[in-house]
Amino acid sequence: MKFSSTFASTFFVLFCCYLGVDSAVLGIDYGADTFKVALANPGRPMDIVLNRDSKRKTPSALYIKGYERLFGSDAVSVSGKRPENTLLEAKSILGASYDDKIADSYRRKYGHKMLRTGDGSIVFDLGLKDNRYLSVQDIIAMQLRHALELVKESEKINAKDAIVSIPSHFGQFERQAMKDAIEISGVNPLGLINDGSSVALNFAMGKEFTANPVTHMFVDMGAASTVVTVAQFKSKLTKVKGVSKNITVVDNVGYASDETLGGSEMDNRLREFIISKFEAAKKDEMKKSVRDNKRAMARALKEANRIKTILTVNSEVHANLESFHEDIDFSLKVTKSDFEKLIDDLASHFANTIEKSLKLTKMSKDAISSVIIAGGGSRVPYMIRKLSDIFGKEKISRNINADEAGVIGSVFRAAGMSSQFRVKDIRLRDSYGYAIQASYEEESSGLFGKSSPVKNLILPKFSTIGVKRILSTTRKTDFTIDFESETEDGFELFATASISGVPDAIKKNDESLVLNPKPEIEVSYTLNKFGIFEVTGANAVFNMTNTAYPEYLVDLKKWNKEQADIAKASKSAKEASKSSSSDSESSAETASESSAESEAESPNDSKSKVPKSRPMPTEQKEFITKRIPLRVRYTLTKSNALTSSDIKSSTNIIKRIEISEENSRILSTAKNNLESFIYKLKYFVEEDATIEVTNETQRKELLAASSEAAEWLDNNSELEKPALYDEQRKKLEFIYNPVAERLNYYKSISTKMDDITEFKRQLADTEKSLVEFSGDNAKWFNKETTDPKFIPEIEEVEKLKIELAEKVEKIDNFVSFFNKSIDGADKSISPEIPLTDFDKAIEAAKGPMTKLQNKFLHLIIKIQAAKEDLESLSSKSASSETASSESSSAEVESSASESSDADADDDDEQKSPEARDIVHDEL
Template sequence: MASPQRIVAILCFVLAMVLSLLSDQAQAAVMSIDYGAEWFKVGLIKPGIPLDVALNKDSKRKTQAIVTIRDDERLYGSDAVALSGRFPHLTYSNLKSIIGKPYEDKHCIEYRNRFSNNMSPHPDRNAVFFKHNEKMELSVEELIAYQFQNARQQAKNTAGEDVKDVVITVTPFATQYERQAILDAAELAGLNVLSLIHDETAVALQYAMNRDFTTTPEYHIFYDMGAGSTVASLVSFSIVEQKEGKTTRKVPQLEVKAVGFDRTLGGHEFDIRLQNMLADKFNEKNPSLDIRQSGNAMTRLLGEANRVKQILSANTETMASLESLYEDVDFKVKVTRGELEHLCADLLERVPGPIITALKANNMKPDDIKSLVLVGGSVRIPAVQKNLGAVVGTQNIAKNVNGDEAAVLGAAFRGASLSKQFRLTKQIVIKDITVFPIEVIYHPEDEHLGRQPIHTTLFNEFGSIGTRKIMTFKRQSDFEFDVKYGKPVDEEDVETELDQIAKVKVTGLTEALEKYKDEINSAEQPPKVRVSIELSNSGLISVPEASLSFQAKDNGSSFSDKVKSFFGSKEEETQSNEETAKETVQADQNNTESEKKTEKKTTTEEEKEEKTNKPKEPSLKKIPLNIEFIGAGPVAMSTEEKTEARQRIRILDTLDEKRRLREESRNNLESFVYRIQDFLYDDTVGIVSTEKQQEHLREQLSETSDWLYDDGETADTKEYTDRLKKLQTFEKPITFRRQEYLERDGNIKRIESSVQLARVFVDNIRSNTPEEERYHTDEELDAVLDLANQIDSWKIEKVTAQEKRDHHLDPVFTGVDVNKQCRELDEALMKLMKKKKPKTKKKVPKNESTEEQEKQEPVTDENDKKESDDEPIIEKQPEQEQDSNEEHRKHDEL
């Protein structure tokens, strides 16, 4: 029998599992964020809610990626854009271009030239931050976290519940620092990132969701020109066989083959060119002014440039117009599509570049692809489409994908496949790649080999992500190595600090060699250090483990110890092999293959030893080592920084909630004033209230309306709610009397209907049912009849009193009183109607067969069969009784 402690432990475990399941069900929704330089979209998928885009507070399907912080108030999207012209130094946009970048990076330099924010170098992280005011310094991660919070609120409003699980899109060329910064921003926003996904891979996933493919691969290029960059991903679609246990099934596969990109070619660059042209034209018309001296004017001019660019995508010319642009001077000038194309001629020449790069990397020609799928807002520019058509042919340009929403929908679908809350009917295998080769640099330990560093390419360019590789080192002491990108990540053939990923220190080796030196010295092979390096599905490099391995001699233990040791080591090896089969790829093929053969040989010999009980051969011993992963380049946020940022976010969240409650209470008061002012014009109000009561309420409403637009502008929540309650004390009595007045005739008819129904029912039973067939007693029928008469008398008394009472006074009886009377009578009547007829047995002549049948099954009649389902007996009634039942049914429906 189990001990009480064990029973309690089991119950606690079961309870924890139940609570976990309930928690999982409560958090069933998954969201996605397609975060761009200019816009972001939010996708949502939830059981019962189809995959779709969540709307923002303006009921729009995309939101400007911008945030304004003014007086501790955060404004997003269109609200932030509206204030950006007045407060450009407090408005932060295009943050994606500088995330994970050092202060002296060219993108940060361009940002400082184009925007008015006070950017400064971070003293410890080799990154940038903004001095918002004297008491607030904001990192790029924190500002993006604010926008992620806004995205999370959009998903919450759509789903009807809080949503934490998310998949976020990133560019394929995003570095380790950019990806880590996005993860840090999501963490600050309280989100759980299931995975990062490349923009074009998400688009390709959405493309594959509703299409069928064959075993023969078909190739498509997804050309994505957004606001900040341009990417061309070459993707193959096919049907492959996937093993699930002992069975094999065919599933669609999406495989990214190659990627070409231009990091700075995007719609924002077109806007900047057009902004500068408009600034020059303004200065030409106003020689005494220099508009570039005003950050506010240049911000407004950038917004106008974006608007003009969009119009010129559909028209050949338009007018740029801004009132009081600078020094109260209005600005208006005509801009043509030809001017814009001439202005951006060098940008347009770069349009085919990513396509050519992707095709060349896979040794393909434009004729080998089935279609070029356009994605992103900037592909709408006619000159862009013209240049693309010149490369792949106009007939191969596909516009059958929603370029604005394909990425966010594909990312949400990816989230559903990663979440345990969904079981998708269509599984799609995704094979994505890294666009940069990744190499390991280390110095050899043996002096005679020289001190020149050794470069080993661990992950090739366009190699698969979501893999793990193992490097083998022959070392006699603690050591370190560097991990870096194998080619410049910023499109320039110059090595920068952004190319460095991390420095990895492996410690504990010297101590382990000393501790096990006797076993190592007696080993046939020198010890080896194995280091696992992983490239995750999110494109992040990590070093999860390192170990010292050597062949250990048998220590002369007993046979039983050997058996236990054998089964234990065999279990560990099985787990290791399973892990290797799923997610590891050996880097040093010669060393790792020999180790596999050694391990396999050792296991085989151990199995023979168990059978023959002979001494063991040397076994492989594995000693874990310590790893320190030190990020290079822009360093990720420290724990202390995240804690400080979370505290600031909590304070701002509290202020936002207070502000929301204040706005809500103000809106409630304002809408109440307008509604009741209209309400007083209702003719019925003049019947149920006196002129004095109406005039007093009008005065209160007028006084509150004046206060709202005067002192009420700065009032707090309590003042709004107090005034609303005060007005309601004057309004509620009138509204109550009006409602009772309008419903009184209906309430009287309800009582009359209930009384009539009860009387008809009793009369039908007594008049049309023979006494010997009745199963209702006279006492029961009299009781219902007495109750009906009593309620009828109550009705007559109240109606008579009400007719003598003025309508502007409280009514003699109310709808609540009528409900109580009707309910009491209806319940008594239903009790009689549901009373079951006593069971009776049919008398039939008995013979041998019937006697035998009675022994085998009970005698039942038609009524018994109906009663077996606990349904009331329905007998054929006279026409009058049927009519009364129909009346009762209608009464119930009412």
């Protein structure tokens, strides 16, 4: 069963209240072929950020020429025409040097103008202004920065805190390069995460585990490489803020990778298949080799990717390449069988990678509970079959979103690191795939002793990222440590640490107090949040005699004696108090005097005899440990780390490009606005409605202005000042606007007339209601028969009716005058009466009408209430008379009648307000 990433994140993530956009975090899965961005924003479920094409993933492509850039699908679309300026799969050479095999393969595949720097790094000459070259870090930084822009455009927030997933096989150089790229981009990195770990996190989000560890394998076949990760999952009872709770523990036990096994290699082989077929079929028609045609090779690679995608679901596909090379058209049918033959040997790579992962993690196939597939390779049926051959179909699982598991796992990790989110408690142990050992010369002993080399494996393979450890050795002299990282051929030196200041530290101590002549040297090191090794400090540690210890013993002995004296004095005081009480029984008078003296003197005597207690002396140890900081100079022997000035320079060039792009956008907008206005004016003149409100001279003037502006634009299209284009557009608007206003004027007349008609209809409805109600209640509207208290309001209604009639008459007069003014008027001239006069006329009458409606409504409510009061009083009187006639006593009858009348009056007073409320609600 497949679970969507949105469902998993919605089900398992409980967000806290909204705390502002700054609390939002990102997960970025930057792949060689595409990248995806996921957002966690308080109050909303985690989900993928859509790009400008409303797609969930964006091609990792960048086109750049001069200061013009295109990203994503826009860059891919021009890659066939401008291959020399389009950079694809930059991630595959991140951290590589110019002489590496992967760099050579990249040059042959894409043919870019790649240059070597002084330290052997890679830069590209893409024809930028000022002869500026771009590093791989610059290219990736631009794409990461583009990812932030997509978040801002799609979600309207400025989120920068992010976890970025990287291939598990990235070593020190690749991780350093990614760190630099992230810093240039403006992303605030919360850390890096191995892609296998991010997929495992996503898997754990939707599962519950027991205390017994269960092992799963994650096969991630991406565009540039395949990584096989072995991870264990279990539930653990632990205390969180003093409360016991079950947490999920995800342990990235280890992994194996193959950087030659991926979708990119399949594309390359398909391209070679297309080229070889083309050469065989069209060799007599070609003058030059197609392999020297960069555009043709780029088009063939693009077509190969399309063919691969289609063959994942279809049995065959036709490749069609028009004017492929030297205007030669070429078409080719490619079957699934052809494709599988091309990649048949990759199956052995696949099996070897899986076997290697089991061997490195010391696991057997039987220990693997299931095999979860992730990455784009999950869509290649051939590879799925090979995987089933190894483990059996029953162990192959697809219960995660293969494309999005990595990025959702990354954003989940980011949310878990932020205090603004409350997520499922999953503890991840991410691991580093290369062992690191330290080598140094052991200090010689004796006068003629020789130093001997020491090698310590300070970080075994798959050590925990974020771990902090200490390397310890005993010596009196300064020394240097060489740090070596694991490679395919053994260990290779990558950094040194010079530790100095040991003799000076020794001199700072009294030799008579030092127990160990040779101090223990502690060198602290770590794998930081990027998985980059670094030495964080060093100390000389001395075990010494504590000079304060003898004094502490003497003081402690004295304190113990003081405590014994205090206890003894306290006991004596209590006994004296008891003795005073017994003497009081001898005689009343004597006892009274004695008791008074005892009460007065006993407390003072007791206080004087019991010494005051003091705190126990602070505990001292006989021996103490003293740490003295040493000087550390940590140097990378082969570093690709950018300096602060390099990063600043890269940041500045990106900002300059962005400013140039913004200026180009403003210029383009100004040009387009002018051009579109010219065309608009041209067709505007020919419209019937325009002809009706213009004369021949005016139309010729409009056409002349349009032609003049078009000619100006043709002659000045290279100008780079937006203000000049805006100036020409404003000239056209100056001629166009009066005509457009007249056109709008005459189009709006019918609407204004409708407004007046609607107003008069509402007025007629009001008057009709007034007439009907006053007719039904004539006696209440007759000043001679109505209640005197209603007379002022009836007069007010009459007055408002007269006022309103006057206003309506004015409206009618205005409409009559307006109709006469436009009847036979020259529409090419601006009309004398503005349309706003319609609104003024209506607004002048609206006030009295609203007053009339309100006053009428108020009067209706009062009259209705008064009528109900009379009806209630009449009903009570009738009941009173009936009770009186049936009574046996006239006096009682009279009393009952008076009582009934009084009750009726009370009831009337109580019910009248209720009756009024009911009437008011109904109205």
